[in-house]
Amino acid sequence: MAPAKKGGKKREARSAINEAVTREYTINIHKRICGVGFKKCVPWALRDLEICMKEMGTPDVCINTRLNKAVWAKGIRNSPYCVHVQVSRKCNEDEDSLNKLYTLVTYIPVTTFKNL
Numbered sequence: 001m002a003p004a005k006k007g008g009k010k011r012e013a014r015s016a017i018n019e020a021v022t023r024e025y026t027i028n029i030h031k032r033i034c035g036v037g038f039k040k041c042v043p044w045a046l047r048d049l050e051i052c053m054k055e056m057g058t059p060d061v062c063i064n065t066r067l068n069k070a071v072w073a074k075g076i077r078n079s080p081y082c083v084h085v086q087v088s089r090k091c092n093e094d095e096d097s098l099n100k101l102y103t104l105v106t107y108i109p110v111t112t113f114k115n116l
Contacts, residue, residue: 003016005013016104018076018087018101019089020090021056021088022086022087022088022089023055023086023087023088023090024084024085024087024108025052025084025085025087026082026083026084026085026113027048027049027051027082027083027084027085028081028082029045029048029049029071029079029080029081029083030079030081031080031081032044032045032048033045033048033051033079036059036112038077039053039076039077041076041077041078041079042071042072042075042076042077044080045071045079046063046068046071049061049063049067049083049085049105050063052085052087052105053091053103055087056087056089056101057059057089058089058099058100058101058102058103059099059104060092060097060101060102060103061102061105062102062103062105063105064104064105064107066106066107067083067085067105067106067107069093069100070083070107070109071083082113083107083109083112084107084110084116085105085107085108086104086105086106086107086108086110087103087104087105088103088105088106089101089102089103090102090103090104
């Protein structure tokens with residue numbers, strides 16, 4: 001093992017979690033609801049869309065109404081196989097909120113999921 005360096009310059013740790021970021025994801029809902037009862041498929045899928053909480057590192061996840069309508073469009077039993085979403089980490093303007101950042105998940109309509 002190499003000896004530890006002494007007297008080196010210390011860099012300031014800068015967290016990327018505190019910045020506003022926007023990313024796009026294609027979420028495969030079909031593999032996440034495999035084995036779930038057919039009357040619970042869409043509610044389970046909406047709960048799994050909160051996987052963005054882990055990706056963005058914020059406990060608050062807001063799902064846009066367009067995304068909610070797109071997932072519920074085929075009824076409670078038949079959720080879409082994939083969904084293309086835009087995930088944005090934003091600053092919370094509500095003074096009463098415990099968290100200073102939240103995640104907004106919005107729907108991006110696409111015709112095909114190939115080559116995304």
